[in-house]
Amino acid sequence: MTARIIDGKAFAADVRAQVAEGVAQVAREAGRKPGLAVVLVGEDPASAVYVRSKGKATVAAGMESIEHRLPADTTQDMLERLVDQLNADPAVDGILVQLPLPGHLDESAIITRIDPDKDVDGFHPVNAGRLATGLPGFVPCTPYGCLLLLRDVLGDLSGKDAVVIGRSNIVGKPMAQLLIGDSCTVTVAHSRTRDLPAVVKRADIVVAAVGRAKMVKPDWIKPGATLIDVGINRTDEGLVGDIDPACADVAGAMTPVPGGVGPMTIAVLLRNTLVSAARREGITLAKPI
Ligand SMILES: Nc1nc(=O)c2c([nH]1)NC[C@@H]1CN(c3ccc(C(=O)N[C@@H](CCC(=O)O)C(=O)O)cc3)C=[N+]21
Numbered sequence: 597m598t599a600r601i602i603d604g605k606a607f608a609a610d611v612r613a614q615v616a617e618g619v620a621q622v623a624r625e626a627g628r629k630p631g632l633a634v635v636l637v638g639e640d641p642a643s644a645v646y647v648r649s650k651g652k653a654t655v656a657a658g659m660e661s662i663e664h665r666l667p668a669d670t671t672q673d674m675l676e677r678l679v680d681q682l683n684a685d686p687a688v689d690g691i692l693v694q695l696p697l698p699g700h701l702d703e704s705a706i707i708t709r710i711d712p713d714k715d716v717d718g719f720h721p722v723n724a725g726r727l728a729t730g731l732p733g734f735v736p737c738t739p740y741g742c743l744l745l746l747r748d749v750l751g752d753l754s755g756k757d758a759v760v761i762g763r764s765n766i767v768g769k770p771m772a773q774l775l776i777g778d779s780c781t782v783t784v785a786h787s788r789t790r791d792l793p794a795v796v797k798r799a800d801i802v803v804a805a806v807g808r809a810k811m812v813k814p815d816w817i818k819p820g821a822t823l824i825d826v827g828i829n830r831t832d833e834g835l836v837g838d839i840d841p842a843c844a845d846v847a848g849a850m851t852p853v854p855g856g857v858g859p860m861t862i863a864v865l866l867r868n869t870l871v872s873a874a875r876r877e878g879i880t881l882a883k884p885i
Contacts (some may be wrong), residue, residue: 597819599847602745608859611744611867611885612657618870618881619658630873631660632690632716632865633682637675638668638698642830647694650862657866662688668698675701676709683711689876690716690869695766713875716868719766727773734868739771741860742803742824743778749822749849750801754779759796761785761812761838762805767826771803792816804838812839814846823850826857
């Protein structure tokens, strides 16, 4: 078998076009554009690239992009004051503090300081709790983007065996919650999992989010399985995912790197910002995304 390569870039463009329609509705009915504030501390070049592409996509969707670039020696107090100011600013519907923060800053304290109803990253413990208990709230962008791709490829996910490799708060855990919500049988594998190849072999759906280049091998894959690659590893060969591309000989469908999950992350960020603006303005979107 040779896998269908899932075009995340095209799917994300479609989501962004739908977001732009919703943005136009909010602008008409509320008389203002949704606003996304992005905070970048320090000079990490990879982070600067992401922040720039987020800003561009935000403006292209018709929203206001508010960028705050702070020096690497910014103190906890200064950053918390900026978060307070953005929480209080009525023009700001979404706040994203780019992670990782420089080592001297307390990431958890910053995330917890963001108003949960402006937390478009879905990283605040209140939003993690809402997701875990089935309450409405913001869902982390990367796992939600993966879920949209899976539904598009497979339709109803009910009863599928899903294996999530990785247990991080930003991908693995929320991904598992979302798959449970769609009635999958979910296994979360991690560095202490015994016989990972055998665990993966059972899966109809594999989501790899570990940050180890080409770790998932073709002989681990159940023929026809759907593979979602969240990994972005910079190697001598360029950008490489967590799934060996040779898995395409066995899988039914898989996402490429780049052009798979990454573009979906940004599309969902814009979607979450639109949803926040609509909620804050008491607007019901004509076409929910
Ligand atoms: N508070 C916060 N929220 C985030 O959502 C967040 C963050 N911090 N810190 C960094 C990670 C990383 N991230 C990506 C977004 C888009 C692509 C993306 O669009 N990638 C393209 C191109 C990759 C490239 O060429 O570098 C692709 O996969 O095709 C990748 C990675 C969001 N992150």
